[in-house]
Amino acid sequence: MTTQTAPGTARSLNEVPGWFRAIDQDLFRVLLDATATEPGDLLEMGCYLGKSAILLGEHLRAEETFTVCDLFGVESHGLYSRRDTLAFYRQTLTREAFEANYLAFHENLPVIVHGRTTALASRIERDSCRFVHIDASRTYEDMSGDIDIARSVLRKHGVVAIDDYRTEHVPGVAAAAWEAVFTKGLRPVCLSAAKLYATWGDPEPFQRAVRSWAADRVDRVVADEKIDGDPVIRVINAIPGPRGARRLALELLPPVVSRALVRPKTGR
Template sequence: MTTRTAPGRARSLSEVPGWFRAIDQDLFRVLLETTGRTPGDLLEMGCYLGKSAILLGEHLREGETFTVCDLFGVESHGLYSRRDTLAFYRETLTREAFEANYLNFHEDLPVIVHARTTALASRIAPGSCRFVHIDASRTYEDVSGDIDIARSVLRKDGVVAIDDYRTEHVPGVAAAVWEAVFTKGLRPVCLSAAKLYATWGEPEPFQQAVRAWATDRVDRVVVDEKIDGDPVLRVLNALPGPSGARRLALELLPPVVSRALVRPKTGR
């Protein structure tokens, strides 16, 4: 039998376990502030131990509702693509641990739906949300369904953030995401290494907000791209020093130029 220890009292978001990169924390804040100009609810599908939920809770306004949906390690069979991942979540993720972490930062818990995300279709009013974070199952079928729920509950000018849209060991997520882009009207706003941010409305106002935020940051770079003719922003970490500039060039330049940069020099 595995003995679970009680979670410690985290003093900052960085001390809460989880995979929520600083650059995504920044983008969450920018897009939550932008969508928050008009009241609307928040929804997170999959919360692990609360790292992103804690940040979402910081942006909850009076009169808004924040809902979190997770199985918390119970009845998880079939929801993860690898057996070792399933075992990890069963051993580390409990509702009690999530609640303890969240209450370290907030006085009240969000609304918790302890169930599969399919339960949200009957619990969240259509068009009621301004921001949805999808970070639950990694199978194509489940993520596709989660995206459909997000489309239903988001208002027209709301934003959805989707985790692991390009992670190699969960190809089902990528399949569901790009299917939504090309067949369900999802319009990308910006991309980080870990998450895609998109809307079923007009992406330009959100892109303007991201650009304005990046103008004052020396540690972030925004790169213009296009997907089927529509603009999308890539948001990257700016790397210091000459080696950082070289690594950034490898990220930004066309492949033929990048290959020239990494080609080893030969003696003459």
């Protein structure tokens, strides 16, 4: 989480509070470009203080609409998934702060839906979007509903990014994400530590775009995996230096080899 700066004063994305990591910023850019073969709208569920929304806004083209949806700390719009989460958002998050941050980077605000993501089902047209970011509630029920909305509003050659798909303290997100893969036709494109990127179309052109971007980067590595026979790629932060090399080896090697690397040294 980036430390707080006063709303509207950030000069770079790094200074905007939020959890949007550099590797995911890269993947958003690559996949937003890859979905730009024809016009399509952008949608973000859960924008907090605007960190990921500001980047999405950079990729918005003249004929496209960008919609964000958030509770902005107002409990009357519905219950947050966790009480401690609500307390945290109440201290830091207002719609005004989001707007000030966004307008520090862009001339116009996106369309703002101030309420629960369930409101989006009737507001966003079917097959209208090329990119959807799901980063709102962490309950299984809400996340499963958010994925259904994404499925309806995304066009076939579109990408959905699902945050926290493997985070320990929010197991409902993982349950909803993998449920969508095995029962709702969602096809994984790639995985970062924080987000699952997937499509209801053909993942191959998106995977090609990610590979070709990573090939030019010394600080990013892709690893090939399969899920039920289908290729999926993991995108890993390759931190230079000896400790970074060990960590990277742990990420890339098969479990039996990596277990040997972490085994504590025994005394002789």
